Amino acid sequence: MAWAVLLAGLTWFSTRNDPPTVREQRTLAEAGPVVDGAIGELVAAASDAVLALAPPEIDRGCRITPFADGATLSREVELAVPGGEERAVLERVAGRLPATWRAGVRVTTDGPRLRADAGEFVVVRGRPVADGRIRLTVDTGCRLVGGGYVRPGPGAAGAEAGVLAEALRTLGGSAAGAETAVTAPCPGGGLARTAWSGVGEPTVSPQAALAPLAGGAPVVETPEVYAFRRDGVALLADLHPDGIRVAATSGCTR
Template identity: 65%
Template sequence: MSSTAPTGYAPSAGPPPPDSGPGWPRWLVALTVAWAVLLAGLTWHSARNDPPTVREQRTLAQAVPRVDAAIGELVAAASGTVYALAPAEIEQGCRVTPFADGAILRRHVELAVPADEERAVLERVAEGLPSTWRAGVRLTSDGPRLRADAGEFVTVSGRTVADGRVRLSVETGCRPADVVVASFLPGYPPGPESTALAAALAALGVEAGEPDEWVQVVCPSGGVARTLRVDLTTAAESPQAALAPLAGGTPVVATDELYAYRHDGVAVLVELYEDRTVLAATTGCAG
């Protein structure tokens, strides 16, 4: 007698599979869709209206007002010294991101100070800046350094560049470049600085004419600080002696490379080179 084994698989002895269930409730699906729409709307509104939170989101054009205001604060804090405004500088070619080029905007104020008083002047400037900038001066291996934060990712610095020379700087860092900042403006409104510059040129035996460039900034308390600059290839053989009467015999700085004085409330800074002489006359801000 023989037997035949049954074909096929034996039924499973485990529990039956669970039911698939009825699915998500309609109210939960509707709530999820509404929440996604709300998030999308908030994101769109924030992108269009909220202020940038990182430097890479702020363009060069957006930084210009802050930079100009910072220069005005520096000029007011440096009142009582002999200084000149320098033209704006734009450095191209930096990287905002690995995939986007940008540019850096810088502005400077050049100060002429008595020898060995550079640190004291930097400290006085730091004390005159807004308290929110947290300005301070520290001594480094390269000399005293001023550091401050003007807000909106704009930095302020100051350092000694030579004996009797201090440079105050404002910088944006690398930004998307969407503006060209003019460093030369055609024509200028005559003021006390033009009179002082004409007097200096006359003392050097040069006929006064249009300045080679002029730079201005709005002061924190109103008014305008302005620098007129002239670059001469010929002048008196001894500029220091020729300008001494205008300085009243007591210049702020008198070296072979620099002669600085104040005349009728105008700061006059004369840079002396072998092949040229650069004159800058500046009216400033009230401290």
């Protein structure tokens, strides 16, 4: 009887005080702020690149156990960098991340790969997805949903809104869908904010139209991408024959 009472007491104490030992002991609701904070760290680490925050994605349908459903939360940061510098940029980003993340870059047969541990079983990965394009991903893995993920609010518009509006006017196309804002908390306070909008088929050459805004010195200029920095704002335009997606981002600094 004494042993049973002691075991029950230790179990109660451990449940309330010990840190989690497996991913499934933290719900999606608990992991959400870790993911958002990790995105802010990545934005700060990649502050000298042209970047854009993608909207959070929740993938439901995974299973924690045969009797319990779960969901995965992932967030991404897209980087546009000069072609051939993808590995150097990944290594620079890894070197600027918190030491506790143990971030590193290894070269595989598929190219350089960044990997880090943001804590609470949240994984950070980075890889080139095309010439001059890098994708940084923060992923929770399958979790119990709990109270659910609460997406950060859009925050107040900053300099990115003006740069985006100027780019849209310059392109001369009709707006294709409402402007959307995505945010993440910066490590030193404040918010990183990406405002993006679609543009219908432009009336002029996108590269020629955007060149004056870039001061004639874009960071990336290809048939698919035009990217530059203006007044501390990163502008990334994905160019397609049937329309353009333009994202303007006010980032974080260290």
